[in-house]
Amino acid sequence: MEQLKQRIIQEGVVVNNQVLKLDGLINHQVDPELTMEMGREFAERYRERGVTRIVTVESSGIAVAFAAAYELKVPLVFARRKKTLLADPDAYCERVPSFTKGIVTDIMISREFIKEDDRILFIDDIIANGDAARAVIKIIQRAGAELVGFGVIVEKCFQSGADSIRELGVEVESLVKISSLENGTVQFAD
Ligand code: G4P
Numbered sequence: 001m002e003q004l005k006q007r008i009i010q011e012g013v014v015v016n017n018q019v020l021k022l023d024g025l026i027n028h029q030v031d032p033e034l035t036m037e038m039g040r041e042f043a044e045r046y047r048e049r050g051v052t053r054i055v056t057v058e059s060s061g062i063a064v065a066f067a068a069a070y071e072l073k074v075p076l077v078f079a080r081r082k083k084t085l086l087a088d089p090d091a092y093c094e095r096v097p098s099f100t101k102g103i104v105t106d107i108m109i110s111r112e113f114i115k116e117d118d119r120i121l122f123i124d125d126i127i128a129n130g131d132a133a134r135a136v137i138k139i140i141q142r143a144g145a146e147l148v149g150f151g152v153i154v155e156k157c158f159q160s161g162a163d164s165i166r167e168l169g170v171e172v173e174s175l176v177k178i179s180s181l182e183n184g185t186v187q188f189a190d
Pocket residue numbers: 018019020021022023027057058059060061097098099100101125126127128129130131132133156161
């Protein structure tokens with residue numbers, strides 16, 4: 001997505017070889033025009049696939065997932081992150097270790113909002129190692145729903161998350177692919 005590449009070049013901040021700060025576009029401030037455009041792009045890629053719900057994880061995935069859901073006219077479900085409490089029998093819950101944050105969180109979706117006959121499009125903002133994403137996929141599978149695809153705004157190809165999900169047989173669509181952040185420069189894969 002050319003427009004997004006340009007915005008990343010202009011406004012992204014390369015923090016180090018692993019991390020690209022996108023606070024002005026995605027992770028702290030949201031640009032409504034760009035976000036709706038990204039949502040339309042995901043919607044175009046999945047329009048003929050019979051999607052019944054979109055799923056994301058709070059918080060940064062919500063805006064773009066909403067934009068896609070609005071285009072496809074389906075509900076958006078955002079998985080909640082909870083401090084570990086007692087097991088909730090009414091929810092699917094997966095524990096995720098975060099290497100970046102050094103903590104463990106539980107990701108949960110109520111059984112009310114994910115059903116066996118659902119065809120789910122999973123959308124997220126940036127994929128690095130993909131631990132949280134794999135947890136969401138596990139929940140979708142446990143619910144017996146069909147995972148139609150996984151759309152991510154930014155895929156960092158030099159980290160293993162997106163490929164590990166492709167290896168599960170999931171179709172992954174990225175709006176931009178970044179192959180390197182070395183020397184303070186964003187290199188796109190295509
Ligand atoms: P992990 O396995 O190392 O924890 O990586 P994962 O892909 O699960 O990403 C962990 C969190 O870090 C995610 O946000 C992800 O979007 C964010 N992240 C990873 N790499 C980058 C990066 O280069 N730039 C930015 N801006 N974010 C990055 P999250 O925990 O889901 O938080 P939220 O943003 O949704 O609130």
